[in-house]
Amino acid sequence: MSITARTGDVAGHIETRGIDCIPDAERHGRPRSLFGIWAAANVLYLNFVFGGILMLLGLGLWESLALCVLGNLWWFVIGWIAVSGPAAGTPSVMIMRAMFGVRGNALFGSGLGVLIGLFYIVLNLAFTTLASQALLASVGVVVPDSLAVLLLVAVSALSLIVSVFGHATIEKLSGYLSVAVGLCFAAVAVFVIGATDWSYTPEALPASENIALLLLGFTIVASGPLSWGTSADYSRYLPRATSRGAIVLWTAFGGFVPSVLISAMGVLAATAIDMTDPQTAIAEIIPAWLYPVSLLAIIVGTLANNVLCSYSTGLYAQAFVPRIRRAVSVVIVGVVAAVLACYLLWGAPRFLDTLSYAIEIAVAVMGPLVAIYAIDIVLRRGRYDGVALNDTSRRSPFWYTGGWFAPGTIAMVLATTVAVLMVNTTLYTGPISAALGGADLSSIAGPALAASVYALLWRTMRPYSDPAARPGAADPAAAFSPGAPAHPERHNESIADREPVRSTR
Template identity: 45%
Template sequence: MECSTTDPVVAATPPGQDRVGSPESRGIDCVPDAERHGRARELFALWAAPNVSYLSFVVGGTLVLMGLTPAEALAVTVAGNLFWLLTGFIAVSGPAAGTSGSVISRAMYGVVGNRVIVAVTGWLIASLYLALNWSAASVAGLGLTSRLGLPDSPGLDAVVVCLIAGATILVAIFGHATIVRLYGALSILLTVVFVALSLLVLAHTDWSYAPADPPTGFGHLVVLASGFTIVASAPLSYANSPDLSRYLPRTTGRRAVTLWTAAGGFLPSVLFTAIGTLAATTLDMNDPQTALESIMPSWFVPVFVTAVVLNTVANNGITAYSSGLSMQSIGVRLHRVVAVLVVGVIGTAMTLFALLVFDFLTAVNTMMELVVVITGPCMAVYATDIVLRRNRYDGEQLHDQSRTSPFWYRAGVNWAGVLATLGGGVAATLCASSTSWAGPLSSAMDGLNLAVPVGVVGAAALYWALSRALGTLPPTTAQH
């Protein structure tokens, strides 16, 4: 299967190449059946390496700082991470269409409408996550340079950020085949290091811990909802899962794609968030790096910092990879490698600003509590479209951006998808609450944060109803 050359970006793209150790030349163009390879189980390592994460320790500690008991924090952690099933479900569209998620979403938003949605979710949100993760790694790296006696300065901050960002962008440039091979090794290495740290935490855990001033009554529910939102924001941010499954053979089982993807994110996220929770029973997780390093032998500190940096490279590597594809999908005529470099420069600039201006822990909590008002509805619309179309996507049709395209709809916009996403986003915003924002409905409920359930369920229901009412699901997708 070849893609239509009515897509100018695809027409200007050289023949695809996906080999380990060589920069991937394929951008958003379809992967022909003859070049499909791999098995669904490789998706486990692809998602485990980014999620054997220092940020999980940070989030786990935050849940206790909010006043939850370890048992409550664990329950919230498991519940929020169940959204990895949604991330896995969306990934099934990759093998079906053989192209990136940012192209498949033309079915939901129309050729023109999709450009706006992807510009926000594929550029802005992705750049924010790049900055967040690079900030985390840079904080750890700067702590190590301080131990080595190097003087603290803005110049040193910039050097550390640029080195970490450079390594990340290099991974994204080499692309899919290299990521598959590299992340298998990284997932093992990072797990060994973080399990060793977990054993140190367990040795210092206060198993009888109880919050000094636990929330009560309705306030208790408010805290539980806020914690759930913070945890759920991670899996809801990965709408790029089809990008990493598109090279799989078309006949790959949907259940296998869903479960291997979900397991790769769910298992390490739950494990290490729980360890962060236990760490907070005796350590001051207001400064998580200093707290964790205080229980490490001196020789283990550089090992830990290296693991944090490698995890960040793994996490941001797939984010930058997908962001480059997103840039192409909205019509920017750049080679995939150049597009990745542009995204990297934007993310690096945002990282330096965040690192030098904002408190890291506050930035983490605020972003994770508010970004779901966008990511939740987008994921819900995507998943609902897969159900409605029975995962029947034709890559050639999706790359047709002419006015005769089946995805042109009305003036290039599928109003069912756009209105459902906007409606879900508005409803989620009204119900959102964080340290810097409280929606009117949340304020009326004393700060109860219902952004995730309202945004996800609301957007899915709206898209289902509007698609039926507007007739935007004609039988134009290919039967595979």
């Protein structure tokens, strides 16, 4: 691959676009390409672990399989969020300025986005390092923990290389990776199904405790799709007139299908092996020749997921310091994540307990954020002005009141607070969850409350905080036809011809 930067989005060359608006002349591609991007990122070992965790909680076989489907239905919301990409031509972190304001987005968009992104990058690096150790051990090379940090550095570098090259390279490689890794997992699935104990029955639990565990399991599975409120990052290069339905379906199915199948495989495997150490225990039910192949598939699949995590988190970080190039922000994020992964692997007390606790807390934040994003697209009818979203001056239509948009701020704070009070983890149980007998409703109540409060406040408070919505002002959401830019009179101008603004490019 060439490391020469080129204008636009070309596979094999470093992407020069970051958080700025993609001009129509550089829009390209078809929505079906989104399937490969999301499938490659979700033919993922973490989904296999999620399936195993459901069984470790004490849930039954069929209950766990049902949760694999229900929790992943959130992928259709992520598909809906992706329609904002072609509409705005900007990544999700910029579009969220419409929901929180220029300053509010620094906290609820950029800030939370970096933290959530780092969390999943750290998980990916940890799993890839463990799988790499197991792979080397399977061929007779034992790597002690004291030297495993070198493996961590190596896998970090591999995922960063592709993330630095950017969107077109990710799109180009995703199709090949999804097929190759998918075939490996399919081969493993044959032996997992053959070893499955279909009569597996866990110890009977009281009805209230079983319901609480079902809700907890739903939260764990839902954390997968809920972590991808950045889906506009990968659709923003599509032409403005691309079918919304196609964007939703190709994005949703790309994440839903592999996530359901692989998490279900984790459930089935848990009836036959100890899922507290799945990357090595899987050797008990597959042939010796397939074990190294399965570990390699885990490594490649997790790296593919990490590429998307690093890419999106780099965009979030760039929104903090716009003068830093996207490629540089990706590298900074990668270095920080590698340091944190060292702690998770060799400093955290119990890996799976730490993982479960962190996921459940993260959902309390991610659920409301995704819900507000999704309902905002409905309220604005999917119309966003990418140039205006890059304007950070007080003249920006997204400056609102003091740089904050009250509906988004209030809805996010209220819904997140309630969701945290509903969380039930191994280390913390919220008072609402305790009052409900341990039931964790955070992944349901948080998003529902966020969407409802935001929609109500958007309609009642917007005229007071948004100059464009005040009496006598033109409302772009009502004035133009679906799919049209918010300022059609400026649509055909070149960027150089437009009035200068304080841009975050």
